[in-house]
Amino acid sequence: MSVNDTARRLGALITQFESEILGLWTSELAARTFRNDDSTGRHCRQFLTLLPAAISTGGVDDINSRHFDDVRNQLIEISSQRAKAGSTPNETATFVFSLKQSLFTTLRRELAAEPALLADALWAISTLLDQLGLYTVEVFQKSRDQIIVRQQHELMELSTPVVKLWHDVLALPLIGTLDSARSQVVMESLLEKIVETGAAIAIIDITGVPTVDTLVAQHLMKTIAAARLMGADCIISGIRPQIAQTIVHLGVNLEDVVTKATLADAFVLALSRVGATISRS
Structure with missing residues (x-):
């Protein structure tokens, strides 16, 4: 058969x-x-x-x-x-x-x-x-x-929330390592929120980022550049002494980027830029 x-x-x-x-x-x-x-x-x-x-x-x-x-x-x-x-x-x-x-x-x-x-x-x-x-x-x-x-x-996406702190002010607290895949999510999340809210200032807080190397710095600069194209200025906060030394050692140019030591300092600066103030009663 x-x-x-x-x-x-x-x-x-x-x-x-x-x-x-x-x-x-x-x-x-x-x-x-x-x-x-x-x-x-x-x-x-x-x-x-x-x-x-x-x-x-x-x-x-x-x-x-x-x-x-x-x-x-x-x-x-x-x-x-x-x-x-x-x-x-x-x-x-x-x-x-x-x-x-x-x-x-x-x-x-x-x-x-x-x-x-x-x-x-x-x-x-x-x-x-x-x-x-x-x-x-x-x-x-x-x-x-x-x-x-x-x-x-x-x-x-859950680990990169974009928070509206004030009218026209956003904050993006970063925690953990910032690799290529995550940096893309960071950029997309921030840009979408800028379009949604029409924010003029975006604070990128890197207090929770353990190390900043050349790759991380490049990702941050690309995110800042993309935000500017959308009409929002960026402030980087959370610059610890060790990170500041690393950035200088790497030769990363942050001359045109405003940086602050803490998120609170960055928030105060952002408020002044949008014409708001905080006073103690």
């Missing part, structure tokens, strides 16, 4: 005994303490509908062919959901690998009188499910990486 004939026979058997295979499969998942939810049963039924159709028309050799588009799309959905739910790659791949036992049981019974076909069918379905299982791991990892990148971006 040819490979195509084997594939068509295999697809037909899966369709014929779909209910039986589904019952064995879900039991196997439960036995493996698979993280079950309301969508698991639906995914199992959909998979057993899509798989034989793909096998019958596309064979068992290439899961990347157009015949397996629906199967791959469903595995992408499953893997993405599992990644968001906090499952492990092993749990996600188990969804596919655990189908082997129930398929093997049915095939051994139905093809017992045809040992050559049985051997071909078992090898074909085993190889196919291995490929699909590894595909779920690949998709799962990509989904998890995307989630991590998004969470890192969200954390950077």
Whole structure:
């Protein structure tokens, strides 16, 4: 029997005994303490509908062919959901690998009188499910990486809040290391707030920045330049003695940038620039 004939026979058997295979499969998942939810049963039924159709028309050799588009799309959905739910790659791949036992049981019974076909069918379905299982791991990892990148971006946004201190005065307190990725978030957050509020002064406080090197200084200067293009002047506060010495040693030119030792000093200067004063009663 040819490979195509084997594939068509295999697809037909899966369709014929779909209910039986589904019952064995879900039991196997439960036995493996698979993280079950309301969508698991639906995914199992959909998979057993899509798989034989793909096998019958596309064979068992290439899961990347157009015949397996629906199967791959469903595995992408499953893997993405599992990644968001906090499952492990092993749990996600188990969804596919655990189908082997129930398929093997049915095939051994139905093809017992045809040992050559049985051997071909078992090898074909085993190889196919291995490929699909590894595909779920690949998709799962990509989904998890995307989630991590998004969470890192969200954390950077949370760690760089732009605060409105007064009418026309904003403050951007920086805490932690200022690398290229975070500096981009800093610049975007500040510029968006300038546009939103029409602020004329932006105080960039680096009290919480542990060190200032050439790269950090360049990021600060780019942020200041971008803010000026938006019509806002910047004041840098939090210049500690160690940082002042480092800036001088690095030869960073801050001659056209106003700096203050503390945020309070910068705030007083910003108020005077916008025509406001603070007095003690």
